[in-house]
Amino acid sequence: MPPEIYHNTISFVITDVARLMRAEFDRRTSGVGIGLTPGEARVLFSVSKAGPVRQAVLAERMGLEAMTLSTYLDRLEERGLLSRTADPSDRRAKLVSVRPEAEPIIQEILRIGAQLRADMSATIDPQKMEQLRQSLMQMRNCLIEMRPECPKGTSKA
């Protein structure tokens, strides 16, 4: 084992894991021929979980700016994976929902995600993994509360 070059602080390690994970996910999905980036997959998945949902609501729950989400939705809509329909109760708003064509892709993404998660934590006690998840969620909440626009009312994910 090489000498530790920098402190393995939580911050650095999390950054590393996030980056490596995204790269590996990308490798696996593109290997299977799914033409989605990890970010697109995440949005598609979230829409499928949220059912028809307003963009603003989805953005807030995903912790993204409305504009950021809008761009993702553009791409996913172009590929025919989801649709935007007018919200009958507010003509400004649009409801996003997945189209049937997306279902097999979503299933595949789920499968790949679960497999990656399993591979990545193969050497780790499941109970520890669950604790890790809990702690990370707590950290996320802390960080969300630190954001300048938070007092406005933003709170969870």
Add this chain to the structure above:
Amino acid sequence: MPPEIYHNTISFVITDVARLMRAEFDRRTSGVGIGLTPGEARVLFSVSKAGPVRQAVLAERMGLEAMTLSTYLDRLEERGLLSRTADPSDRRAKLVSVRPEAEPIIQEILRIGAQLRADMSATIDPQKMEQLRQSLMQMRNCLIEMRPECPKGTSKA
């Protein structure tokens, strides 16, 4: 508490935490007038830990491509925070080291990093935090081994 919109899988939570952390770090450092991005700070810190070191060695240990690192070093060198000197034992290579001017900035970065870490994990048992760190490091190792260029010999960070 809003209904969970997507599964809070490890993957998503880690991605969120990494992003939020970087944003918060950025907010704090730019608030203090340090003109460095989180990535630049990370490189500067790593150089300060590694002493005079070859770029290729540093890149490998940081888990970055040589080119990626080179670009960061360009910017840090331009700001006079570190220097590249010829390696006497190999005229192709350069040794990177921090310049004295960088010391106060490094100290400030360390301080801010430690504070952020503390704030972010305020509600978490220190022992759990340490476990979390260990588990994440294990996950990082798993992920590093999955990379296609890994068999070549790349291994740790």
Add this chain to the structure above:
DNA sequence: TCTTATAATAAGCGTTGCTTACTATTGATG
């Protein structure tokens, strides 16, 4: 009515990181 607030979007940018192709040097092999 008029003003303010909200939903979505257009336009444009910054950070992080990659790949591919190139130059200069090293070191091994015939």
Add this chain to the structure above:
DNA sequence: CATCAATAGTAAGCAACGCTTATTATAAGA
């Protein structure tokens, strides 16, 4: 020693992710 492959660094260019600011349409309160 001549040659040729490997290595250290860099130039150029691109992709993914996410943000801010400004704009348009609609809603809702004073």
